[in-house]
Amino acid sequence: MANVTVPCLDLKDGHKIPIVGLGTWQGTGETDEGGIATNVENAISIGYRHIDTAQMYFAEAGVGKGIRAAIDKGMVRREDLFVTTKLWQTHSRREDVVRHLRKSLDKLQLDYVDLFLVHWPCPLKPMEENMFPKNDKGEVIFADDIDYLDTWKGMEEAHDLGLTKSIGVSNFNKRQIERLLANCKTRPVNNQVEVHLFFQNRDLVKFCQAEGISVTGYRNLQFLNASQSPEGPKTDVIEAIANRLGKTIQQVALKFQIQRAVAVIPKSSNGERLKQNLEAVNIQLTDDDMKALEGLDTNKRTLDFVFNGSKYYPFADPY
Numbered sequence: 001m002a003n004v005t006v007p008c009l010d011l012k013d014g015h016k017i018p019i020v021g022l023g024t025w026q027g028t029g030e031t032d033e034g035g036i037a038t039n040v041e042n043a044i045s046i047g048y049r050h051i052d053t054a055q056m057y058f059a060e061a062g063v064g065k066g067i068r069a070a071i072d073k074g075m076v077r078r079e080d081l082f083v084t085t086k087l088w089q090t091h092s093r094r095e096d097v098v099r100h101l102r103k104s105l106d107k108l109q110l111d112y113v114d115l116f117l118v119h120w121p122c123p124l125k126p127m128e129e130n131m132f133p134k135n136d137k138g139e140v141i142f143a144d145d146i147d148y149l150d151t152w153k154g155m156e157e158a159h160d161l162g163l164t165k166s167i168g169v170s171n172f173n174k175r176q177i178e179r180l181l182a183n184c185k186t187r188p189v190n191n192q193v194e195v196h197l198f199f200q201n202r203d204l205v206k207f208c209q210a211e212g213i214s215v216t217g218y219r220n221l222q223f224l225n226a227s228q229s230p231e232g233p234k235t236d237v238i239e240a241i242a243n244r245l246g247k248t249i250q251q252v253a254l255k256f257q258i259q260r261a262v263a264v265i266p267k268s269s270n271g272e273r274l275k276q277n278l279e280a281v282n283i284q285l286t287d288d289d290m291k292a293l294e295g296l297d298t299n300k301r302t303l304d305f306v307f308n309g310s311k312y313y314p315f316a317d318p319y
C-alpha cells in the first residue's frame with residue numbers, strides 16, 4: 001500500500017493538524033512501553049503524522065521511543081509530525097504547568113509538542129503524580145479553589161516559551177470556552193471532546209467551529225463495541241453504506257467525522273486496523289449517506305467519568 005496522504009485542518013494560530021491521528025490511551029502505558037513504541041513506529045511507517053497522548057495515559061515514554069526510532073530510521077523528520085499531549089489535573093496550578101510540560105517533553109524525547117491541551121476543566125488536589133487523589137472514603141479530591149483560568153495562564157506561558165506550538169482544551173463546554181475566550185491572551189485552537197455517530201455533539205462542534213476552534217473527536221469507534229451501548233450497537237444503517245462502498249463500518253464512522261471537519265484519533269494496536277483507519281480519508285460519503293448517518297445521533301455520551309463532584313464539571317450544561 002502506498003502511504004495515505006492525510007489532509008489537515010487549519011488551526012487559527014496558523015498551524016495545521018492532520019485530520020487523522022493515532023490515539024494512545026490503551027490502559028497499559030506503564031507496563032507496555034515497548035508495545036506502544038512499536039505501535040507508534042508502525043503507525044508512522046504507514047503514514048500517520050499525528051499522535052495523540054496525555055500525561056495520564058502513562059504512554060509518553062513509549063510514544064517518545066516510537067517517534068525517536070522513526071526519526072532515526074529516516075522515515076520522518078520531527079517537523080513532519082504533529083504530537084499532542086495533555087496536562088493532567090493534579091498540575092492545574094499556574095506555576096505547575098510549564099514544569100510538568102517539561103517532564104512530558106523529557107519522556108517524549110522532544111523539544112516541543114505541537115499541541116498541549118488542558119485535559120479536563122476540573123482541577124484536582126495538586127500532586128506530583130498523574131493520578132486521581134482520593135480521600136479515606138475513596139472519593140476524588142477536587143481543588144475547586146483553582147480556577148482553570150489560572151491553569152490557562154500557565155498554558156500561555158508554555159506557549160510563549162516555545163514548548164508547544166499551539167494550546168487548547170479538552171472536555172470544555174460552551175460556557176467554559178466563552179469564559180476562557182473572554183479572559184485569555186492566547187486563544188485555544190482546539191477542543192478535544194467525545195464525538196461519534198451515536199453522540200455527534202453537534203451544538204458544541206458548531207459552536208467551536210464558528211469560534212475558529214477546531215474539534216478533535218475521541219471515542220470514534222468505542223461506541224461500536226456492544227459493551228459501550230446498553231441497547232447494543234445499532235449498525236444497520238452504517239453497514240448498508242459500508243457494504244455499498246466495500247469498506248468497514250469503522251471506516252465509515254471515521255469518515256463521517258472527517259467529512260464534517262472533525263479530526264479523529266482512533267486507537268488501534270493492530271497493524272491491519274491501523275491502516276484501515278488511515279485509509280478512511282479516501283472514502284467519499286454522499287449527502288444522503290451523511291444525512292442517514294446524522295440520523296443515528298442519540299445525544300448520549302459514553303464517557304462521563306468521575307468529575308461530577310467538581311465545581312467545574314462540564315457535562316451538566318446541554319453542551
Ligand SMILES: NC(=O)c1ccc[n+]([C@@H]2O[C@H](COP(=O)([O-])OP(=O)(O)OC[C@H]3O[C@@H](n4cnc5c(N)ncnc54)[C@H](OP(=O)(O)O)[C@@H]3O)[C@@H](O)[C@H]2O)c1
Nearest residue numbers: 023024025052170218219220221222250266267268269273
Ligand atoms: N481527551 C479525553 O478526555 C480523551 C478520552 C478518551 C480518549 N481520548 C483519546 O482518544 C483516543 C481514542 O479513543 P479510545 O481509545 O477511547 O477509543 P476508540 O479509538 O474509539 O476505540 C478503540 C477500540 O476500537 C478498536 N478498533 C480500532 N480500530 C478498529 C477498526 N478499524 N475496526 C475494529 N475495531 C477497531 C480498538 O481495538 P484494537 O486496538 O484491537 O484495534 C479498540 O478496542 C484515545 O486513545 C486517546 O488518545 C481522549
